[in-house]
Amino acid sequence: SQTIHQWPATLVQPVGSPLSLECTVEGTSNPNLYWYRQAAGRGLQLLFYSVGIGQISSEVPQNLSASRPQDRQFILSSKKLLLSDSGFYLCAWSVGDRGELFFGEGSRLTVL
Amino acid sequence: GQNIDQPTEMTATEGAIVQINCTYQTSGFNGLFWYQQHAGEAPTFLSYNVLDGLEEKGRFSSFLSRSKGYSYLLLKELQMKDSASYLCAVRDSNYQLIWGAGTKLIIKP
Numbered sequence: 001s002q003t004i005h006q007w008p009a010t011l012v013q014p015v016g017s018p019l020s021l022e023c024t025v026e027g028t029s030n031p032n033l034y035w036y037r038q039a040a041g042r043g044l045q046l047l048f049y050s051v052g053i054g055q056i057s058s059e060v061p062q063n064l065s066a067s068r069p070q071d072r073q074f075i076l077s078s079k080k081l082l083l084s085d086s087g088f089y090l091c092a093w094s095v096g097d098r099g100e101l102f103f104g105e106g107s108r109l110t111v112l
Numbered sequence: 113g114q115n116i117d118q119p120t121e122m123t124a125t126e127g128a129i130v131q132i133n134c135t136y137q138t139s140g141f142n143g144l145f146w147y148q149q150h151a152g153e154a155p156t157f158l159s160y161n162v163l164d165g166l167e168e169k170g171r172f173s174s175f176l177s178r179s180k181g182y183s184y185l186l187l188k189e190l191q192m193k194d195s196a197s198y199l200c201a202v203r204d205s206n207y208q209l210i211w212g213a214g215t216k217l218i219i220k221p
Contacts, residue, residue, distance in 0.1 A: 041120075041213060042213050043116065043199070043210075043211035043212055043213045043214065044155075044199070044201075044209075044211040045211075046208070046209070090154055090155075098143065098160060099143075099203070099207070100145060100157045100160055101145075101147075101155075101157070101209070102157065103154035103155050103156070104154060105153070105154055106152075106153065106154045108152075
């Protein structure tokens with residue numbers, strides 16, 4: 001069966017520090033991969049999605065970047081965090097025509 | 113612009129039935145999803161509707177009317193563990209998911 005893991009689960013970072021969140025998927029090949037951010041009381045905001053290795057589409061201009069170095073690995077990064085980067089970050093994968101998303105456990109980021 | 117509307121919060125009693133509504137205005141339609149999200153956790157998939165009508169899955173059912181831009185999630189025989197947020201999402205003509213802000217459902221004993 002397919003599983004998805006992301007880490008770390010929680011982190012507290014100072015403004016201006018770098019960020020790296022990692023996500024891996026097991027049990028499937030060539031998944032579509034996504035990074036979302038969820039702010040309190042708001043809908044999920046798509047940050048990046050990838051249909052294959054090295055193929056990244058950015059939905060929102062910001063100081064975040066994403067990379068897909070391997071088929072089942074998706075990384076979210078920042079060189080310098082802003083206060084507004086605080087939130088709940090979710091990695092997800094999908095396959096097939098219906099395309100329902102399956103989410104990782106989430107990473108709660110607090111920027112101070 | 114594209115928009116998904118759902119109530120912010122609802123309260124219901126254990127053992128009862130509750131209906132959570134979702135209305136949408138999107139550029140095209142390629143399916144509607146409902147997800148459940150417990151506090152502090154990731155969303156989990158509940159249901160998918162692409163044709164008009166009712167899809168039943170155990171205690172949960174989801175209804176879609178494409179002509180009205182309307183869906184609802186029906187939860188029967190409510191249990192305390194059903195306390196969660198319920199997210200409605202629509203896939204538009206570009207196959208991008210548009211998300212509602214979610215409905216927080218509070219179950220009282």
